[in-house]
Amino acid sequence: METQAEQTLKDCAPYVRFAKLDELLALSRANSLWPLTFGLACCAIEMMAAGAARFDLARFGAEVFRPSPRQADLMIVAGTVNKKMAEAVKTLYDQMPEPKWVIAMGNCAISGGPFVFPGQYAVIEGVDKLFPVDVYIPGCPPRPEALIEGILKLEEKLTGKRRWPVVKSEPRA
């Protein structure tokens, strides 16, 4: 015999959905990431191309690049981080309000990239020496599709499951 509560749930089912608040918040955050415009070097151009018409980050809700860190929740570090610049990067990271995520885009942000050589005095070998990174996107520069895949990986980290199909690339005819 069903309780009154169970009966009510069954009656409401066509009109009302229930979910955990955490999951709802995660879904809405994942669907509307607001990146900080933080292009440092060459990867910035591929980031701009990802936001432009062909690759279109707007499909994933992430096209609103904010210039101010106070309004952003995703920092895409695209380019080489210098020792002179490191302080500014750390300040920007600190100024972003929680919850915040970091994507290290490109080889320079992951590990210093092609600029690591014995005697390199200027480059920080990887932005994860400054603050925690959530997703690493290798490439020099990574293609815009790679950046989109990185953002989808971040969404998977947020929501727990990947909500978009995996696209297999095919050789051009």
Place this chain on the structure above:
Amino acid sequence: MATENQPNPSAVPTPPPASAPAPGASAPAAAPLPTPTPLPNPLAHLPLPFQPVDFLLRGYHVDASVEGGQAVSAAECLAKEGFALDTITGVDWMALGQMEVVYDYFHPTRVLRAVVRARIPRDNPEIPTISGVFPGANWHEREAHDFFGIRFLGHPNLTPFLLPEDATYHPLRKDFAL
């Protein structure tokens, strides 16, 4: 809209006619080299020791080696001729105990590139600044100071330009070690 200027007819003759394929071309090793004709020196009228140089080999037309103290007067002469400052750089000849300061100039309307060099002692590298003649030298000299430690006397602001503000090292010196 103006079309491009014709090069000054009294300037150095232009390189071989347009059908020549690539610069630096020379016949394969088997053929004997022709006797070189003496190259003209379009800056011979200046009180500077300019030597003509093969442009196709070196990439500049005239080259002068001066003393460190003459760099400013060289810059003034070239400025009067209408040259523009291209770049200032250094080369660290550690084995010889010298630093070479190289000034590159280009002319905006003539096919003419000039290079002025000065060698200064490596353990006390000082040379007067030319930023009074060419304000663009300001940044180039700051960069040369950053990389080599060359002190440009009279420079208005010889602070680190590309290195962090508190840097005390000079990376392009041959004895630079982290």
Place this chain on the structure above:
Amino acid sequence: MIIEQTKPVLEGPKGDASPGRTDEPIAPGAVRASDAPAATGRETFVINLGPQHPATHGVLRVKMTMDGEYVVRAEPVCGYIHRMHEKMAENRTYAQFLPNTSRIDYLSAMTYTHAFVGAVERAAKIQVPRRAEYIRVITSELNRIASHLVWWGAFLLDLGGFTPLLYAFDDREKILDLLEGITGARLTYCYYRVGGLYNDVDDAFLNGTRTFVTEMRPRLKMYRALVTENIILRKRLIGIGPISAEMCRRYGATGPVIRGSGVSYDVRRLEPYSVYPEFDFEVPTFPEGDSMARYLVRMEEMAQSLRIIEQAVDKLPAGPVMAERVPRVLKLPMGDYCYAVEAARGRFMVRVVSDNKEIPYRVKLRTPCLSNLSLFEEASQGMLLPDALALMGSLDLVIPDIDR
């Protein structure tokens, strides 16, 4: 003193009393507005433009001393993306340095690689096959168009218009598809080698290039009608940021900056290299010296690049693309060698000093943006802040080019 502005700004340059705007050509050697507001004892404050800023096109910090909206002094501070290519060159062989050359100015990467391999070939007296020279010209000019498209989109984004950026990137994607087909890379190509190219082009590339040229010409017409002749753009650019030819000479500014000030200085004409003398093209020059002139120079350059590409594709000779007998271990004779190219931003020169070893003794990269930016301090005195940004955008800066 300043500017009791009673008239609305949109009335036009003549009706606007701000000191940064003028319709007269600037006198040679004249310096803008040192009758600065601070001389009257008004209070100034210092703000930082950058290093993280959407309009600085990279990590540039400009310490601006402001009197209200007027710039008293703008001092660029560089070094935030200094990665030391020149030191890396002393630790790499000539072939190992090639990837670095693309990353100095990544928007016109082909031209920078061209300068470096040209310097090495000049020193080693390596003769590049004609087919390789032609393909180098085609790819360099395609790269120039792509670079100007990015500049155009970003410049208009700075001025407040978002749509041209999308159109520009769309056109640029077509170019990148072509170049990806032969090089495999979209942005930082490493296509040229010492002695030629490592990969020949195929028919798909040549047909695609011809198609691209025919598609691009109507697009340029559309950009002219929609953007260049737009009244808002004209009011924002005409008369803004006058730079005289004398100022360009004193600072060594090259490229569209000097060509927008009436001096027809183009490295392809005044220091001829590669096979450029064989092509029929004009060097666009505008005498006004303001931001609009620099803008028009670049738009015209895109059209001229299309002309060069068309001629090169038509006249492309058959043959090998790599010189014979290029030594695997390359040692250059002693001495220094220069090679200059006309990159999208101006004159880029590589000076290689060799002491007869496999690795160069010193490589100096003379980059155009450093000289172009060095005149910003003098040129921006007394301007309104948005006008100063329009001036900076019209200089077309890529900051890793300055910091190397």
